[in-house]
Amino acid sequence: MLGLAADRLRADMNRLLSFLFHQGILDEQFLQLQQLQDETSPNFVSEVVNIYFHESEKLLRNLRSLLMDREFSDYNKMGIHLNQFMGSSSSIGAKRIRNVCLAFRAASDQNNRAGCLSALEVLEHEYCFLKNKLHELFQ
Numbered sequence: 001m002l003g004l005a006a007d008r009l010r011a012d013m014n015r016l017l018s019f020l021f022h023q024g025i026l027d028e029q030f031l032q033l034q035q036l037q038d039e040t041s042p043n044f045v046s047e048v049v050n051i052y053f054h055e056s057e058k059l060l061r062n063l064r065s066l067l068m069d070r071e072f073s074d075y076n077k078m079g080i081h082l083n084q085f086m087g088s089s090s091s092i093g094a095k096r097i098r099n100v101c102l103a104f105r106a107a108s109d110q111n112n113r114a115g116c117l118s119a120l121e122v123l124e125h126e127y128c129f130l131k132n133k134l135h136e137l138f139q
Contacts, residue, residue: 016137023096025130030093046138052092053131059085060124067117078108078116085123097126 020026037044062081066072086101100123107115 013137016133020133020137024099025096025133026093027095028093029090029095033092049092049134049138052088052094055088056085056127060120060127063120063123067113067120072113075108075111079105082108094130097123097130100126 017026020030033045033048041047059081063078063085066074066078066081082101082105086098086105089095089098089101100119104116104119104123107119
């Protein structure tokens with residue numbers, strides 16, 4: 001009976017991962033991350049992803065704080081935060097978030113505050129979606 005439940009759980013996990021790849025939410029980098037997990041570090045992927053989420057929350061707060069400042073003009077600082085977000089997203093295979101960061105960065109490079117605000121909303125939405133789906137996967 002326990003084996004059947006484990007098989008069902010594994011099948012559910014595989015379906016969810018397939019969905020995340022099919023929707024372009026994750027890419028092959030996530031699979032490479034999974035390959036680093038073994039018996040000596042059975043929670044490696046979830047630990048790396050938790051670090052990613054912790055750091056991403058700070059970056060999102062920083063981006064929002066910059067954009068909410070009426071006197072904001074430091075698009076270079078925003079670019080630094082976006083580069084960090086893109087890099088860490090790429091390292092865990094968060095493809096859609098990385099792509100949103102690229103669009104956000106384009107708006108930032110053009111000093112387009114309205115475009116940045118719009119991109120931030122999309123980024124926060126994609127981030128929450130990914131976080132919920134990966135939380136579901138690791139449960």
